[in-house]
Amino acid sequence: MTEDMTGAPHEQGSQWYDNEAGPLVRPYAMTGGRTRSGPTGVRFDLIALVTLDPGAPDVDDAPLGPEHRNLLDLCRTETQSVAELAAGADLPVGVVRVLLGDLLELGFVTVSRPVPPAQLPDERILREVIEGLRAL
Amino acid sequence: MVSEHSDATGGESAALALKILVAGGFGVGKTTLVGAVSEIRPLRTEELLSEAGQSVDDTDGVDHKTTTTVAMDFGRITIRSGLSLYLFGTPGQDRFWFLWDELAQGALGAVVLADTRRLEDCFPAVDYFEHRRIPFVVAVNCFAGARHHGAPDVSRALDLDRGTPVVLCDARDRDSGKEVLIRLVEYAGRMHTARLLDSVG
Numbered sequence: 001m002t003e004d005m006t007g008a009p010h011e012q013g014s015q016w017y018d019n020e021a022g023p024l025v026r027p028y029a030m031t032g033g034r035t036r037s038g039p040t041g042v043r044f045d046l047i048a049l050v051t052l053d054p055g056a057p058d059v060d061d062a063p064l065g066p067e068h069r070n071l072l073d074l075c076r077t078e079t080q081s082v083a084e085l086a087a088g089a090d091l092p093v094g095v096v097r098v099l100l101g102d103l104l105e106l107g108f109v110t111v112s113r114p115v116p117p118a119q120l121p122d123e124r125i126l127r128e129v130i131e132g133l134r135a136l
Numbered sequence: 137m138v139s140e141h142s143d144a145t146g147g148e149s150a151a152l153a154l155k156i157l158v159a160g161g162f163g164v165g166k167t168t169l170v171g172a173v174s175e176i177r178p179l180r181t182e183e184l185l186s187e188a189g190q191s192v193d194d195t196d197g198v199d200h201k202t203t204t205t206v207a208m209d210f211g212r213i214t215i216r217s218g219l220s221l222y223l224f225g226t227p228g229q230d231r232f233w234f235l236w237d238e239l240a241q242g243a244l245g246a247v248v249l250a251d252t253r254r255l256e257d258c259f260p261a262v263d264y265f266e267h268r269r270i271p272f273v274v275a276v277n278c279f280a281g282a283r284h285h286g287a288p289d290v291s292r293a294l295d296l297d298r299g300t301p302v303v304l305c306d307a308r309d310r311d312s313g314k315e316v317l318i319r320l321v322e323y324a325g326r327m328h329t330a331r332l333l334d335s336v337g
Contacts, residue, residue: 001274005206014324027184028146029186045241045242046155046181046210046222046224046238046239047154047155047222047242048149048153048164049153051151057219080150080223081153081212083179083181083208083210083222083224086181086182086213087177087179087180087181087210091337092181092182092183092184092205093181093182093183094184095184096184102279112150112151114153114154114155114242123328125219125327126321126322126324126325126328127219127325128215128219129215129219129321130268130318130321130322130329132213132216132219133213133215133221133314133317133318133321134314134318136173136310136314
């Protein structure tokens with residue numbers, strides 16, 4: 001049933017455009033026209049890590065769109081960076097940022113901020129990275 | 137300034153992600169290098185950029201807002217559970233320099249890939265990282281058939297600051313790419329220590 005839904009109508013209605021034409025839904029329509037994430041105003045870094053919040057409310061009761069749910073699904077398997085989520089959901093990073101802002105505000109995810117540049121290379125960590133690279 | 141998030145959850149050793157940029161001219165092999173060392177097939181992420189913000193004088197700017205899609209390729213190396221390295225290929229075109237600012241924020245360092253046949257293509261990247269004091273190494277991608285130049289030649293031709301490492305590499309080769317990254321992380325560590333000493337003395 002669901003397979004039919006995804007297959008057939010798509011084939012018929014879409015002859016006049018192809019993948020090259022880009023998505024039919026303009027990206028920021030998914031965010032209700034918002035280009036910035038919620039009142040917290042946090043701009044998530046590309047490598048900010050997104051984890052499901054264990055104390056998250058019930059997904060079914062929440063005012064979430066399909067794209068929100070898709071992002072949650074992507075996080076379910078493992079912690080994801082914002083860049084990976086954008087690639088996984090096939091959405092521009094800017095759109096993902098807005099959607100993540102919603103998810104953060106509603107308590108579905110936690111977003112870790114990357115280490116600030118000033119305190120970046122903790123020597124112990126850098127040594128670990130070098131050893132890890134050697135061992136690859 | 138909501139900066140408490142990561143620290144608050146940091147009880148069970150919060151996951152740490154580090155960022156390394158791969159820059160250089162168009163077609164120099166940035167994505168190839170990312171792909172050679174990444175444990176995942178390089179992913180592509182797209183950023184929609186609105187260029188309206190710049191033209192404030194334009195009274196009806198909003199209506200004529202143009203958006204550009206910029207693609208970045210990136211890969212990942214997991215060092216251990218909770219510590220991973222992300223590699224980002226910077227967009228090749230100079231006019232997207234403003235995207236670099238965001239990419240560069242918090243970056244551990246950068247690899248500037250150079251092709252000796254078109255050395256000038258990497259000038260903007262070298263300038264950029266030098267000005268922002270972001271540690272970088274120049275990796276000369278030794279294309280088959282290209283005349284080989286020694287690292288000192290390249291260093292001189294690029295007028296690099298003393299100490300900036302120049303490494304000859306083959307961007308397709310995993311071990312070669314690993315070596316480039318190791319040199320970069322070592323160098324970033326040295327730069328950081330030097331700065332710490334500077335700020336104390």
